[in-house]
Amino acid sequence: MQKRRRFKQSSSLSDRLRQMIEGLRLxxxxxxxxxxxxxxxxxxxxxxxxxxxxxxxxxxxRPPK
Numbered sequence: 001m002q003k004r005r006r007f008k009q010s011s012s013l014s015d016r017l018r019q020m021i022e023g024l025r026l027x028x029x030x031x032x033x034x035x036x037x038x039x040x041x042x043x044x045x046x047x048x049x050x051x052x053x054x055x056x057x058x059x060x061x062r063p064p065k
Contacts, residue, residue, distance in 0.1 A: 014057075017050040 028039040
């Protein structure tokens with residue numbers, strides 16, 4: 001059985017999502033109207049992923065000690 005190659009991320013998921021959101025916003029401003037719907041959909045998905053990641057890493061979800 002072949003082993004999977006692992007890749008160590010250099011930045012956190014929330015940092016990468018924030019960068020992606022900023023890039024999508026800039027791209028949506030200059031994109032033609034035909035592409036804006038797709039970019040807005042991707043932007044909404046990235047923003048939702050950032051919110052979910054925030055919930056999952058919040059202190060309220062930690063088990064009591």
